[in-house]
Amino acid sequence: MQIAEVEVFCAIALANSLSEAARRLGLSAMTVSRRLAALERELGVRLVHRTTRSVSLTPEGEVLLPYAKTMLEADEAARATLKTNTALASGMLRVTAPTVFGQAVIMPLIPALLAENPALQVSLTLSDSIVDIVGLGIDVAIRIATLRDSALVARTLAPNPRVVCANPDYLARHGTPATLEDLKHHACIGLHGMPYWPFVRGGESLSVRADAAFSANSVEAVRSACKWGLGMAMLTYWDIRDELADGSLVRVELADAAAERLSITAVLPTRHHVPHRVRVFLDRLEQALTASH
Missing domain, CATH: 3.40.190.10 (Periplasmic binding protein-like II)
Incomplete structure (x- = not known):
């Protein structure tokens, strides 16, 4: 089997389309079709079912796929080993x-x-x-x-764990929550794509609805609102790393639950x-x- 033919077969299996496989490989649809046909002739079996809109693997194709992937991985590993580590990116x-x-x-x-x-x-x-x-x-x-x-x-x-955080002045005015129940008495700034804050307690997942006078559709807006003292926020560590370091935001730890880890x-x-x-x-x-x- 030729590596070029095996590569075409794997691309077709991933894309479920000859034309899409051709686009991903930077080849013409005719070249992809010819390489697939050559592989099928060599093996003496039909590898894919062809329709006008898509293709799907035959049982023989399903059997071949893991071996084909292994061949490509081995080929890639060999080429990477032979290349110098100092090669410039382009x-x-x-x-x-x-x-x-x-x-x-x-x-x-x-x-x-x-x-x-x-x-x-x-x-x-x-x-x-x-x-x-x-x-x-x-x-x-x-x-x-x-x-x-x-x-x-x-x-x-x-x-990149999620972090419940707040402006120090906000906590001075409203107190620092110690449990999940305490969050119900605080302004929890919501991100439109995440209306509930995810936590883990005793190995089980649970959530608390974010409820505050302000919410936003962007992490940047939620972070800014939290820094301005409009409420508490749940953001990821790397979104607020600098603020945690300079003290403009502080981490709030709860005794009975931990924020979801990402x-x-x-x-x-x-x-x-x-x-x-x-x-x-x-x-x-x-x-x-x-x-x-």
């Missing part, structure tokens, strides 16, 4: 990340990254929404939300043939997160 790196995290953590890395890799270009999309990285052609998404697409590949970079995760469209520029960027980001935590 091409267009397309990244998406949450707005506050991208501004506070990723942006400071960009100047040195570009200076050290003159042939590299970076396109950064900051959004608090989950975007379709495959459809938009994005190389890597930095996410903190729970992952829902099992077809994507995730790499955990660093812990992680900063890099999401890739596929584990095969990850561009060198993506590896360089992720290594740099992971180093920064590890050094600063």
Whole structure:
């Protein structure tokens, strides 16, 4: 079996479409069709069912898929081993990340990254929404939300626990809550996408409704409102790291429950043939997160 033919087969299995597989691989639809046909002729079996709109694997294709993936992983590992670790990154790196995290953590890395890799270009999309990285052609998404697409590949970079926090003046005026029940007597600033605050108590998940005179659709607005003393907030550690350090916000610990723990995760469209520029960027980001935590 030729690696090029195996790569086409795996791409078709992931995309469920010959045309989409061709787009992802940068090949013509005719080339993809020919390579698939060549692989089927060599193996003497039909690997996919073809329709006018989509394709699906035959039982023989399902059997072949894990072996095909192993072949591609071995090929990628061999090529990576033979490359020098000092190779410069090049091409267009397309990244998406949450707005506050991208501004506070990723942006400071960009100047040195570009200076050290003159042939590299970076396109950064900051959004608090989950975007379709495959459809938009994005190389890597930095996410903190729970992952829902099992077809994507995730790499955990660093812990990022949720933190209940408040302005010191707010706590001086209203007191510091000690339990979940106490939160009902406080202004809990809500994020539109997260109307309930998630906690864990005794190994079980539970939630408390965020209720305050002010709510917002962005992490930045919630963080600002909390700093101005409009109420308490539940944000992630990396969103308020600087504020915790300078004392403009303080962490509120509850005796009977802990805020949900999350992680900063890099999401890739596929584990095969990850561009060198993506590896360089992720290594740099992971180093920064590890050094600063």
